[in-house]
Amino acid sequence: MIQAIGLTSNPRKELPPALDDVSFEAPAGRVTALLGAPGAGKTTALRLMLELQQGRGITYFRGRPLHAIAHPSREVGVLLGEVPGHPARTVRGHLRMLCAAAGVPVRRADEVLEVVGLVSLRDERLGTLSRSMDRRLGLACALLADPHTLVLDEPATGLAPREGRRLHGILRAHAAQGGTVLFTTDDPKEAAGAADRVVTLAEGRLLADQEAADFARTRLRPRVAVRSPHAARLGTLLAKEARAARRSVEVVHEDGNRLSVYGSACADVGETAFRHGILIHQLADEVGDMGPRAAAAPDEAKSEGASPAETLSPDDAPSLLPTPISVRQAPSPLRPLRYELRRAAGVATGYLTAAAVLVTSVLVSVLAAKIGHTPQARLLAAWPRELPLPPAALGAGLLGALAFGEEFRHPALAADRGTVPRRLGLLVAKLLVAGATALMLAVLTVACDQEALYLVYGRELTGVPPEWRSLGVSWIAVVVACAWAGVLAAGVFRSTTAGLAAVLTVPVVVVPLVQKAVEGPHVRTTAGFSVRLREHLLSQWPFGGERVLAAGAKAVAQPVGGALTLSLAALLCAYLLTTVRGRVR
Template identity: 55%
Template sequence: MIQAIGLTSTPRRDLPPLVDDLTFEARPGCVTALLGEPGSGKTTALRLMLELAPGRGVTYFRGRPLHRIPHPAREVGVLLGDVPGHPSRTVRNQLRMLCAAVGVPAARADTMMEVVGIGGLRDQRLGSLSAGMDRRVGLAAAMLADPCTLLLDEPTAGLAPRERAWLHALLRGHASLGGTVLFTTDDAKEAARSADRVVSIASGRLVADQDAADFARTRLRPRVAVRTPHAARLADVLGREARAAHRGVEIVEESGSRLSVYGSSCAEIGEAAFRHGVLVHQLADETGDTALPVPPVPQARTGAGSGVRLEARLEAAAQVRTGPHPGTAASDPRPGTAASGPCPGAAGSGSADPGSGATDPAITDPRPAATGVRSAAATPPAPPAGPAATAGAFPRRARPARDARTVRPAPAVRRIGGPLRPVRYELRRVFGTATPYLTAVLVAVVSAATALVLARAGHTSQNRMLAAWPEPFPLPPAALGAGLLGALAFGEEYRYPALAADRGTVPRRLGLLTAKLGVCAALALLLGALAVTADAAALHLVFGPALLRAPAEWAAPAASWAGLLVGCAWAGVLASGAFRSAVLGLAAVLAVPVAVVPLVRKVLEGPSAHPASGVASRLRALTSAPLPPEADRFVLGALRVMAQPVGAALLLSLMVLLCAYAFTGLRTRVRW
């Protein structure tokens, strides 16, 4: 159940608001179309409902506003525009990453690909998909968590008629299980043919809220659909008789043997065809275009677990008919009541919960769901309003009915965001593209080449040769690679917002930040080990084993190297999260040795009036548990690293970036 109350967008300067006091309902168990011309405010209305645009008003999803729902993706499935994802990411990797974000098993991605008919495109990249396949991937992403509500913005834009029929059949199957479907369109015939209820808006204001049959009867042009093998002859006959009777009749020859006759009736056309001996196969009063047959809804692989409710949706979609079959009596067997089935995502539904191990029900009717034309005489029963309808649709999760006029949004609510499984999400995000692999190869090659040049030139310490860090360079290649991977951690989120489809900006919460910092630190250490190994192997191969010798002190250089790499990676993560750009994140990493290190070096120059000797022994005294003697070496090594200009500058930069990130990303969102 969706209740939109008083939606009003923030007006632009000297212009009226795009949405002005819009109030309507979308009931469970039926499909609702939000109809309006381009620029009428349909997309803005959806964004206001999802709290993605500033404005007034409130929208309740089964009695709760979106910011009061702990996990919005499990309640509302959203498709706004194109699929948000990196173009080089495959379809399967994208859906598996989103599975970790919404907290469902990764096997759900394969099941949903079978449901929407893209099982053969699992290894196809997002950037190479057609418009129809892109819409299917978007539907799969919206339905991953099996939400009760679907909000779709122009889902059929750019699709072929058969693709449109398939999509509406899938939405009909979702609604037949008690779900709520709301989609926007600017085609009145599509709204009358595919929806149970049509909400018409113009200039952001509500124009009409009608059942689809009433909408078709009052706002669409009635016509007679004729199917005959002698279409040209019958059109000529009807035209001559209309001119003789001085009646205004418009005849449109459709593809094949179809005619659309406006301004006449079935009786008049049938009598004219009988008088002239023209064979007629179909004669029906209709509104809108006659739809093409629907291709079969693809069947998911049978199995236990998360695909159970999806199989039930397939069964319902295969049995649903969206209008009378050509040549049959006008009827509409579609379910129109809220009690037609439980919500797909509600507890206590007729199907098993994901992970329960139950098998899916057998599909008894594998025939394709034919999408015909809604007849003006076929009036589906409207879903009953009130608490009875809600309780019938959602038996265990129903909330008490409230009067829409007395509902007020709750103040001071912290909105929960971020993926439910952040570490798994981050791992799939990182390794879903070739960026980390290409970065590692490039760093190893550049680092080895730089080490060879330094060894040939001489006058370079062994530690700098192994790190491939010449004196004039601000950072070694491994540190730059770690900073790049860190900058992409949040930079790709803002450029390809996989987490922003139903939440607006990327939700920067502590769980997501911790996962990104941990994964980037591990990648940085692996990158550093790879660079040192590549440098040592190159030096040994070219100059022999005499060039390298076992170091007498390795703990302090190793800690310094690890600290440099991890610090650069973390600086990239925090900077890209604070500035919302991967380029600015990498620039912040480069700014540490270029701008911050000289300032810190000036501060640390000169003798100290009070030397900090004996810090290790005093730190040992603060701990009650005995420490091994080797701990002094690690403590002194860490202190020595932080006392260096580069270490101090990096530590200072991390503190500043962390404060900036906390200021921009961890603020409480208060809604009144």
């Protein structure tokens, strides 16, 4: 059951709020329609209910607000607007990524695709889907975690009549199994035919809360839909016979060869047409809107005359749903990691970025060796002194920034909690994946540069440096730190560009400040820090671990290492601050 209490949006400047003190209920086991003309506040109501927009009021889903539910996607399936997925991701890949986030088996993706009729398009890219295919995919995303409640914003928009009837049959089947269904629409006929209860909004206020039968009786009126190649002649005869019999019959000429006859019955219209030899192509009972939309020309999807769910019997409706699944309620630390792996590997952006980094690194290394004045260690890293950061570090920073930047640009988890769920599990998963990617990029860069230098100049520049351990640790630390800085900065500022800018800020701004602080006047120095650290803390470690840790401490003591450490600490504190502040609100 959904209980919305006092939903009120924040006013915009001097304008009244889009939603003002709206309260209603959507009971379990029934389909509830939220009806209103465009601009009535339907979408605003849903966003307030799902805590996606600031305002007053509270909404309970089976007695709990959304922020108090451990796994919202398992309680509430949501369809708001278009599917917010990366346009280069496949339909199946997008659903499998969401399966990993929700902790459901990956086979669930194929099950919901079969339900919504998208099995044949599972390998299509999201950017190529039509409007109707996008609505089907949105419904599949909502059904993925087998939620108790479905909250859908105009789910039938753009669907053909037959697709719309199937959609409403799925919603009816979900309600028949004890679930709660709330959908919005601006078509009174759709609301009356598909819902058990209709909640009407007008200009941001609650206008009526009625059973569907009461709504149809007070808002709609019956009519006879007639299609005939001689519609004009038939309309004239019907009006003439009504005047002769002193009956109140209204004949409305619609587009083309269609008539809407109010105040009569199918039998009377059919007898009149038979007596005068008029051919009839369609003769059906309908209900017509008495509201302000009655004067508008109905589109083809709304003029078929069939109720959205009339072709589905109650016995057939439950078969439309995917089979129920058992979802483990216990939290799993691997769940966000699986999600992040599928997110990063599902599009070609990461692979193209890595390839561009390797090619650029090889070119920089070969050109720097030709010019000279670059030490061998810097040649292997493709890091001449003229560059603030090597290509590998910049590439790792860009991949790290994309990890959060794409979440805000294409928020696949929007239905779960806000634009991006600010949970530490997701952050840790992104840091782990970004760190592992940066590590592989650092190793591949050195290997490719070494091979290129050997092919161009021979063995002279490909020898192993004497201090390869400390140099290797410093190199990996720089690349991984840049990747982490990109992740944290993009998470704080909600932008890929901001994440990459934060990475570039380290050598351009932070490093000079650190150098100035280190080289300025001082009484004591940190000379011998690594030696003393080895003596007191790193006396005996297996496999020479004390040398690796000492190299890491030495790298931190350098200006670049210190600048990266300070930047990471500041970004992590900022991220944690925004996380805590978001939870308090």
